[in-house]
Amino acid sequence: MSDQKEVIGSLLDDLAAEVVVLEPGDLMTYGDVLSRLEQLSIICDGAGEPLLARLSDSLKAHLEAMILGEYQDQDKGVQALSEGVAMGQSVFRGESDATALQGFLAAYNMPGAEELAAGAAPQAGADRPAPAAEAPEAEAAPPPAEAEPFTPEDEELLSGFVAEALEHLESIEVNTLLLEDSPQDQEALNAVFRPFHTIKGVSGFLNLQDINHLAHALENLLDQARSGSLIIESVAIDIILAGVDVLRQMINESQAAASERRPRTAFDTASLEARIEQVINSAGETEAEAAPAQAKPEAPPLGELLVSDGIPPEAVEQALSRQKEGALRPLGELLVHEGAAKPSQVAGALKTQKAMSQPQAKSLAVQEVKIDTVKLDNLLDMVGELVIAGSMVRANPNVQAISDRKLVADLGQLSRITTELQKTTMSMRMVPIKQTFQKMVRVVRDTAKKRGRKVALELEGEGTEIDRNMVEKFYDPLMHMVRNSVDHGIESPEERLAAGKPEEGTVVLAAYHKGGNVCIEIRDDGNGLDRERIVAKALENEIITEEDLENLGEEEAYHLIFKPGFSTAEVVTEISGRGVGMDVVQRTIDELRGKVEISSELGKGTTFIIALPLTLAIIDGMVVEVGVERFILPTISVAESLRPNEKDYSTVQGRGEMIMIRGSLLPLIRLHGIVGVEPSQRNPWEALLVVVEHHGQKRCLLVDRLVGRQEVVIKSLGESLKGVKVVAGGAIMGDGRVGLILDVEGVFRAHEGRRG
């Protein structure tokens, strides 16, 4: 009985695979499908599956009509067929009942609907009138035009597919790498298999033959692994990852082709498919070890199942304790070896175990809704306005004059709600950094492999949340730095052994919150940064001069690696050191308003700490006043504020106004001159100086007054004011007015421009 069920299941799967690639009019394949349907019908009849038998008979009749040319519209015929097979699968899984099946048959005018209706419960008609009603409509629909490659609906479907498929590929990547660590993890195996299956199905539906083909081949490979006849090891992992890369290219290409309305460039997947084939064919050799190698966390342990199957508990216990002692073989294998159990018993127990854990996999989906970020931003705007409107009502003198305790309490409640609302809205933009980190696993693996390193990547604090927009922008620099750590940081296994270190190097990626920032730490136990070599290289590449050397601190020297045109790699490798490099990292981190700290010990390793603001939407600002205007300086670039003595002020020939602060001479920038506002104070010793820092350069900004520190939501000034370099954006202040957020670099530049 259960054997028959399995045969039916696999027949249906095969049918599904065939129907997906079925070309309308391809009589050869029609024949194959027909014979399979015949098989299915016979087996279902014998297995007491009347519904499936009915369906396969109907499909058979339908296909025969198609072959004989009685059915005019071949496209539609194939579609009906594929829907029919899908229906069969869902009936098989118990997800569809007779009523659904009857609806399907009626919708396509296939024989057998009446028969089912007669046999089905009376509510059948009332429950599902829709398919039957739709039938004439479906018939009346004009046959699809063949010459049109992309209709708008197709394009919509395609872009949906692309987005979904790329996501699937991402999860495949992550799970494949998991699989590499624990090849027996059935859960991970399924998580790799399922998305391939989906990609295969949808790409077939969209007539993306090459994608469909490759996905199908990979799915086969994984299916072998699922059935236990193949163990996913390094070679297979490589092939799957290569397949993911090619699929990604193909999917992107199909998107590009559709939007440019040109035919797709075909990809040659023959060699890859040949490799897949090879792996599948070699599967038989490993079968013996693979069969008992499945462990499921949710299902009862294998031992229990075996005991219930009549194996003496003592034998199982003995085998288990031997396993604990270090026997690296699976329990089933041990038992078979000892003669305590027959291989068939072990296999049976494994099957039961598999079946028991299967349905649980489905409930794992996280409940999420995808929202357009524009809508989210609008929501954020409105909530911000709500907070301001609320505080304006409370600040109204007439309201304040009311001494009603109820009103005061209600207003307090209102403000608590709005604050909570604002917090929640903000948090909607946040996503855990986990996904980005997990992508690094692949980066480390590939880089290590190419460079002959042995590297383990450890992830810490993956749950740390970060602004969604930020994650996307942060991906490239992070990848660059991780590659860099593997490529330049970690030594070759020989060097490591010679230095008395473990052969395998470790790169740690950690994320955590610290002082209103998200810190991302990239830590390796490699060779460390060589200050002498960095300085020598910087001199050679004329990034610094001999004079700069005297004042060059330890960390400043390390920071030289972020300068444009710097590359310490003696050999330009394929991976890093392509001329562009760490300077791009620095630029992106600047854009994200973050900063990098480096610490390193020669021979022991290097740690990069990238501090980023929690979100791009909010800036921690220092509000300063110049004349009647208020400006916001990013707190991250403010070093200190002070009122200097008159004697500290001087004018240096050719360098403009300077202020002596604790022994160092800093240029003075009159902010009122830059922003064009009439100040209330002109003398630095009567006004206030804010020392700001950017890329290691320090300047003093002359302002009237420091108002305070405030977190503000950054608003763009819009497309048309993009060219204003001294302003980074606007912020709605507590009184509803717009305050300008200054761009420190822009201010420095403007100052230099005025002087020069």
Add this chain to the structure above:
Amino acid sequence: MNQEPVSQEHDDSSELQAKAGRDVSHLAGKYLTFFLAGEQFGIEITKIREILGVLDITPVPQTADFLLGVINLRGKVIPVMDLRLRFNQEYREPDERTCIIVVEVTKDDGRRILMSMVVDQVNEVLNVSAADIDATPAFGTNLDTAFIMGMAKTQGGVKILLDVDRIVQESRLVVG
């Protein structure tokens, strides 16, 4: 008999169009009219998002003189230009009749820009038919004719129909 003057008029206008070298019939529609420095102007109602009284304007450095600054439109920051200054007229201190008209235009690349303009006083919404519109004369007004789509002859006098898209897209707001 009755039809003759009508067709005459029609001939007249098509003659005018031919002279000006462009068709103005697509300009027919609803316009918001307003006063600015003694003249009356019209902006297509479809471009207008809303009309506000005077609010606090935050000046922005490194911008053209006619850009008064930015305002907070319910949480969005949008630029404000003074149409008087834009058309090289004398600046006028705002009073209780001064209005800010918020317009939205779509750029060639499909992106939408919000911009607001200070005018002396908003007048009314007017339905202008194609027959009432003349192509832009090359004289008679002291503003840049590039920003004028046409002239509407109405009972209340001649209204200059402004090409908001061009004003928004071709005004250089940033200097230096």
